[in-house]
Amino acid sequence: MTTTYSPAERAAQARAAEAQLAADGIDGVVFGWVDNAGLTRVKSVPRTQLEHAAEYGVGAVPCFDVSLVDDSFTTAPASTGPVGDLRLVPDLDRLTPLAAQPGWAWAPADRYTQDGTPHPGCQRSFARQVTEAVEQRGLSVRAGIEVEWVAADAAGTPATVAPAFGMNRFIEHSDYLREVLRALTAQGLTVLQLHPEYAAGQFEVSVAAEGPVEAADTAMLVRHTVRAVSARHGLRVSYAPVFAEGSIGNGGHLHLSLWRQGHNLGHGGPGRHGLHPEAEQFLAGVLAELPALLALGAPSVSSYLRLVPSRFAGAYRCWGLENREAALRLITGSAAGQANAELKCFDAAANPYLEIGGVLAAGLAGLDAGLPLPPETPSDPAALASAERLPATLPEAIDAYEKSELLRQALGSELYETVLAVRRAEAELFSMHTDADVVEAVRWRW
Template identity: 85%
Template sequence: MDRMTTTHSRAERAAQARAAESQLAAEGIDGVVFGWVDNAGLTRVKSVPLAQLVPAAEYGVGAAPCFDLALADDSFATTPSGTGPTGDLRLVPDLDRLTPLAAQPGWAWAPADRYAQDGTPHPGCQRGFARRCAEAVERRGLSVRAGIEVEWVVADAAGTPATVAPAYGMSRFVEHSDYLREVLRALTGQGLTVLQLHPEYAAGQFEVSVAAEGPVEAADTTMLVRHTVRAVSARHGLRVSYAPVFSEDALGNGGHLHLSLWRQGRNLGHGGPGRHGLHPEAEQFLAGVLSELPALLALGAPSAASYLRLVPSRFAGAYRCWGLENREAALRLITGSTAGQANAEVKCFDAAANPYLVVGGVLAAGLAGLDAGLALPPETRTDPATLDTAERLPASLPEATDAYEKSAPLRRALGRELYEAVLAVRRAEAERFAMHSDADVIEAVRWRH
């Protein structure tokens, strides 16, 4: 029995790889990169020459399980169930997302799932977790459309932001128009639908957003966008940082998650009897997300540096509240101009997060809200920092990790091994920076993401 599969059997994967090998060879591709994201939010990769794509698709390539406990500095945490230096996994590429890389000639990329040697899914696989949560939504007759904004700071070889022109300013756009055009061309050349590309607030900061997809696909696309931006930047002699904070007193790199809940082709965030057109299921789902936000920060704001970004009155969503088009609320409701555009934005997550953990965790929280029939609290219509009653989200990694440790919905959804691995990594990251200044934290993580 072939257990190493989600939608394709081993034979189907081999056939798919043979067809892809022929096509990629014709396009001048020499090798394929398989990527996954660890619990610290770092992308790890292995690659094979094109001639090895078929056996890699059939049987996977070796991948050490110890990376489940890797920290952002490549040191390791420990857990009672961790394997340490022993054991091995199989990294199996998802060839449905196989993409020639426009900014890395001769290379293609595919996201990968991780399996045990006997072909069973690895319980610590973050992409597998996101898929399980998406399937749980689908069993309710529902679906989710999602997208994650990608923000980054681009710097010169010395690490100085490449532009200090005004936020959203045309002068910043003009200074880097050739660079941004190549980013746009590379993304669209890889089959992505770019919605917006613009300068952001901080020095050297830009943002791109792409069309919504299913949750797992949106996480895959987020990784592809980040890889592409980094590669284009390197071709221009520039460095990229996705770190939550690049420098003190500057706005950081968010990883805002947009999502909408659907049933039978209808967006449940539009045209309903509830506040701002919400249908009951959409309100219950969003109420579940809002309820679990303190714990979800351990997934979506995973670094000590994340909490230097997550401060009031800086568009980061530092308070547990919701509001229509309220950019200081952690959960921003967006009605849009059409039914298809209505969505909710989770603003408190940042670009250091593993996007598979983010989408899976949010789906799990939303389903818990549906199960409990939760309702959204009163809407916040102003900057919550001006209200005595506003509830601040955790202001440090230890606080968020404490909330995560108490979250029954996340514990159930993640499963023991992945839950414990995330907990161990967060505790170890917090301990690593316990005695560091803000400047030390920023310096330590600036080029790790």
């Protein structure tokens, strides 16, 4: 769990870190946060300014709360346009020298108001608050987000068209993938899998599970690292939900497991496939809220070009053991600690802090209400007349989000309304575009 420090404690932490950074040859530190359109924004300081930045923060304009994927802006009830300022405060517990960007280190940032209170629109603070609510119930969550990407040459042509999951693709880019593996490992991450994926030029990496806020941080660090390694190999990277119209897209699958006193509640219980009652209720809460959660986890117009049946995207509101067409795939694993649930309907256009916080809030609501887990879907839901499609467009997801009192309360009015404003504005932005136009417009934005 991320610890909150006082300004004086942060300054002391920074002084200790600066000496090590100097010894490591680090000249500057990048502070990153993710906006409501899912874009990572950054500011940086010289290493010698780290203490001041840690104690007082670095200025950041609040208008990025209402920025869209094309860098235009909308408005929301709490937005102040060009007026005002926030403070970016780095979390030095996650300070990481960047293996593929020599001389630079990175840290995720929380956003504070000028008077030192957490900014109500800070998505990372929201994820932390919901995580603390989980812990207050004597529970904990382990999470991880898969990272899929398409690597392409300077002209935008996929770097390989070799067979999906094929050794040919791996051989063609073995030096590139080895450097990705080395860079992630050098940054202290435990890589579980690294392999070629289905679409042309597509690859995937997954890392070890950790706490919810930490998992969101790590997802961003992995994406930054893959992009930096790719640049060193003359490759461009796209995390967009769809790289080419009509193809399987880039997912951002969220894996979760619920724990109590060191025991995984997805294993060894009396319920279906070993689920404990608390795990069943938690997952039932997520399924109940899933249409609204898509506004957080599949937030782009392009998300719904990926979220279609028969593309392993999880387009149906159901769950099943190892069912890759269900939105919620249950994974028992080969050992007790590996049991988890995978949300397949999310993608990398999402702000990971928003999606994780929203999912935890929905799971807690399921626990509080004692919701029963619906019947399992053991086959391809596309072949079942009774299968329920998730929203098929961003406006449909927005409609579900607007009806969600649960998310309104969990996010708080300012963050809830700001997310809503951004989603509405992006739906309008692309309302007259063809699918091909949408793909082209956002291919390189994430």
